[in-house]
Amino acid sequence: MKSYIKRGVIFLAASLVVFCVLFVLIQTDVINAYYSQILMVICINIILALSTNLIINYTGQLTLGHSAFMAIGAYASAFIQMNTGLPFFLSLLCGSVVAAVFGFLIGLPTLRLKGDYLAITTLGFCQIVVVAIQNIDALGGAQGLAGIPPKTTFAWVFFSMIATIAILYNIVHANQGRAMISVREDEIAAEAMGIDTTRYKIMSFTTGAFFAGYAGGLYAFLMMFIDPNSFNFLKSIDFVIYVVLGGTGGFVGCIASTSILTLLPEVLRFLGDLRMVIYPLLLIVIMILRVKNIRVTSFLRRKSGAAKPKERGEDHAAA
Amino acid sequence: MPLLDIENITIKFGGLTAVSDFSISMEENDLFGLIGPNGAGKTTVFNMLTGVYAPTSGKIVFNGESIQGIQPHQITKKKISRTFQNIRLMKNLSVMDNIKVSYAYQAHYSLVSSIFRLPSYFRQEEEIEKKSLDLLKIFGLLELKNEKACNLPYGQQRRLEIARALATQPKLLLLDEPAAGMNPQETQNLMDLIQWIRREFKIAILLIEHDMKLVMGVCENIVVLDYGKIIAQGPPDEIKTNKKVIEAYLGEEAADA
Ligand SMILES: Nc1ncnc2c1ncn2[C@@H]1O[C@H](COP(=O)(O)OP(=O)(O)OP(=O)(O)O)[C@@H](O)[C@H]1O
Numbered sequence A: 001m002k003s004y005i006k007r008g009v010i011f012l013a014a015s016l017v018v019f020c021v022l023f024v025l026i027q028t029d030v031i032n033a034y035y036s037q038i039l040m041v042i043c044i045n046i047i048l049a050l051s052t053n054l055i056i057n058y059t060g061q062l063t064l065g066h067s068a069f070m071a072i073g074a075y076a077s078a079f080i081q082m083n084t085g086l087p088f089f090l091s092l093l094c095g096s097v098v099a100a101v102f103g104f105l106i107g108l109p110t111l112r113l114k115g116d117y118l119a120i121t122t123l124g125f126c127q128i129v130v131v132a133i134q135n136i137d138a139l140g141g142a143q144g145l146a147g148i149p150p151k152t153t154f155a156w157v158f159f160s161m162i163a164t165i166a167i168l169y170n171i172v173h174a175n176q177g178r179a180m181i182s183v184r185e186d187e188i189a190a191e192a193m194g195i196d197t198t199r200y201k202i203m204s205f206t207t208g209a210f211f212a213g214y215a216g217g218l219y220a221f222l223m224m225f226i227d228p229n230s231f232n233f234l235k236s237i238d239f240v241i242y243v244v245l246g247g248t249g250g251f252v253g254c255i256a257s258t259s260i261l262t263l264l265p266e267v268l269r270f271l272g273d274l275r276m277v278i279y280p281l282l283l284i285v286i287m288i289l290r291v292k293n294i295r296v297t298s299f300l301r302r303k304s305g306a307a308k309p310k311e312r313g314e315d316h317a318a319a
Numbered sequence B: 001m002p003l004l005d006i007e008n009i010t011i012k013f014g015g016l017t018a019v020s021d022f023s024i025s026m027e028e029n030d031l032f033g034l035i036g037p038n039g040a041g042k043t044t045v046f047n048m049l050t051g052v053y054a055p056t057s058g059k060i061v062f063n064g065e066s067i068q069g070i071q072p073h074q075i076t077k078k079k080i081s082r083t084f085q086n087i088r089l090m091k092n093l094s095v096m097d098n099i100k101v102s103y104a105y106q107a108h109y110s111l112v113s114s115i116f117r118l119p120s121y122f123r124q125e126e127e128i129e130k131k132s133l134d135l136l137k138i139f140g141l142l143e144l145k146n147e148k149a150c151n152l153p154y155g156q157q158r159r160l161e162i163a164r165a166l167a168t169q170p171k172l173l174l175l176d177e178p179a180a181g182m183n184p185q186e187t188q189n190l191m192d193l194i195q196w197i198r199r200e201f202k203i204a205i206l207l208i209e210h211d212m213k214l215v216m217g218v219c220e221n222i223v224v225l226d227y228g229k230i231i232a233q234g235p236p237d238e239i240k241t242n243k244k245v246i247e248a249y250l251g252e253e254a255a256d257a
């Protein structure tokens, strides 16, 4: 318990420092409006990637429809806020809860499917959500929903990201997380050890949907305009790429890969059309390096001199 | 009232009757052996007992409750636990976490207390930690607690699997060929371990094993299965001399010897 509190305090202090530095840089225009926008998108993407990570890496369920929950959260929170004038945070929460309810309802039947079947079903669900929104006039239909008030600030996205990291970390390093990991490792053995695998799959899926919905809300109030097509399954694939590049389990890898891959297309913008060639090429190179197990995290660990002989297995050890 | 009462369970896979009319009855703290040639249906009996398969017909009563057809995780909660013929550890988890998974269903703190790290989280996690360490110590795996399960030598993996099954606090422990792949010394240690577990934890054990020395050495009652049917049942001495058994099973070994 003591070591947990110690680590918690260090984590909070570190995030405060990072926040202050970035905040000052933004205020003094060292990071211009364009890049501060990208910074906020990175934070939002990290929330999405971590929630995908919970489902794919920790629970071992391949979902290709995570952007659907982002869309549901985005539309629900924007719609609620614009029609009722509910405070920002409450509308974000409403959006997340709606996404979580959908996650639960979709998870209930589909999580009985395994591997490829689950992937295809979630992908189908994602497209259904997109098409459904396109046909709901109250949500702006295919034209998209405009006029969302700009309420998302850097402080909001940053601390939402920190809260997401803390909450997901706490889940993963607890009984529930252990159960989810055991589902990934060996479902039959997990059942034999008394773990209700269906229950934990649904718990993971619903939690993931909740955070995706929350991130969707942040996104809507940042962009002030959302259209259904930007949430199609290609967006879900982005999250899968972040997660796969991040490596099994760990949070640090996932956060690093998301930041890099969100930033990369912007940095490569000077290349013009070549960008569309270079970006995928870089992806392939990074993927090969990953397979050779040159991990960002292990590199950092070695650098930081934290020479604890940590096994990968310890990533999941309880706090 | 017996602890376990199996009455005429039969299971068919398509046209194949893997087990037919299987009946046994075990008291608390009994140690039974289940033997038979390859493909006789031994593992299938375990799978029916643990809810992996539902019997096509028949009745399984455990602890006074009918348990056939309920899900594996529910059966574990009713205090039957097992190991697997082809070891099924959580390969990428540490030895310690493998044990902790078994305590997961016994912990009763909610997702909310995990998220906000409420006192109930710390209290129960501490307890789980302590119990897991105790168990690892008993099984001589304490030094290896941070090792990934897949890095353990084969014999240790078998031990860990038994430890993990015990962590669910069963009243009936099902061991599926625990000595497979062990050398004679390891098998001897395993025999001692099984007898010690039975005494210490006061549980009933049903053991599938091909190693005759082990089975005859520790079990007080042996059930012999051939082509899904029980062909003999009794104490080791009787089984050793049973004609049908020698024909069906020991015959191969007797011929070898
Ligand atoms: N799910 C299944 N579907 C079809 N047939 C099965 C299934 N499970 C087991 N069988 C068949 O049932 C029979 C008994 O298998 P079982 O695994 O119980 O044998 P066993 O006695 O454990 O053998 P071994 O000593 O080789 O482990 C075999 O013929 C097997 O092919």
Ligand SMILES: [Mg+2]
Residues within 6 Å of the ligand: B042, B043, B044, B085
């Ligand atoms: Mg078998």
